[in-house]
Amino acid sequence: MASSTITTPMTNTTEASFEDAANFHLYTGVTIFSTVFLFVITAPTLVFNGMTLFAIHKDPLKCFRNPLAMFMTGVLVADFISGLIVYPFFGAVYAHDLRVGINDSTYKVYHVAGEVLTATVTISFLTLLGLAISQLIAVNSPMRYDRWVTVRGVKTGLICIWIYAAAFISVPRFFRRGNWIDYVFLFFLISHWLSSPVYSCS
Numbered sequence: 663m664a665s666s667t668i669t670t671p672m673t674n675t676t677e678a679s680f681e682d683a684a685n686f687h688l689y690t691g692v693t694i695f696s697t698v699f700l701f702v703i704t705a706p707t708l709v710f711n712g713m714t715l716f717a718i719h720k721d722p723l724k725c726f727r728n729p730l731a732m733f734m735t736g737v738l739v740a741d742f743i744s745g746l747i748v749y750p751f752f753g754a755v756y757a758h759d760l761r762v763g764i765n766d767s768t769y770k771v772y773h774v775a776g777e778v779l780t781a782t783v784t785i786s787f788l789t790l791l792g793l794a795i796s797q798l799i800a801v802n803s804p805m806r807y808d809r810w811v812t813v814r815g816v817k818t819g820l821i822c823i824w825i826y827a828a829a830f831i832s833v834p835r836f837f838r839r840g841n842w843i844d845y846v847f848l849f850f851l852i853s854h855w856l857s858s859p860v861y862s863c864s
Contacts, residue, residue, distance in 0.1 A: 707745030
């Protein structure tokens with residue numbers, strides 16, 4: 663006579679408990695690693711990007727006033743903001759989750775960090791895309807590179823990239839909340855910013 667295995671509700675409950683415990687330990691381990699990793703890379707990100715930006719700003723030998731340095735500056739600023747806001751905010755959220763769990767305040771911090779991360783990743787990607795296009799021009803049309811790729815043009819492109827990234831994460835908030843006055847104000851603020859002589863290049 664063939665033997666049959668009888669599964670009782672208690673057996674199913676025990677197996678589910680072991681599976682939940684294993685998943686919990688895995689989640690806890692990944693969260694601890696993420697927390698430590700984010701806090702560890704925060705300081706080097708701020709120090710190295712900050713020192714490089716300071717060197718470009720001082721520029722004692724006047725060797726960073728070219729389009730390539732402008733593209734580098736755009737990426738460095740985005741990375742510096744990531745180290746200043748994104749990494750410590752996410753690390754604090756993960757640490758808080760390990761201690762007491764996620765609440766409304768923690769979720770708001772997580773949401774802000776996610777929006778800033780979206781902006782910095784967008785800025786870095788588009789800036790590197792602009793750098794790649796400029797290098798393609800340098801390879802295919804070296805005689806036209808100085809005329810097509812200028813410091814003024816790169817600065818204008820970087821300003822447009824930052825405005826696009828800010829609008830990408832901000833405009834949905836205005837539409838969702840119905841703050842049309844804020845949206846119109848933002849439009850006029852950006853228009854005034856672009857026409858301001860402060861951002862003109864000599």
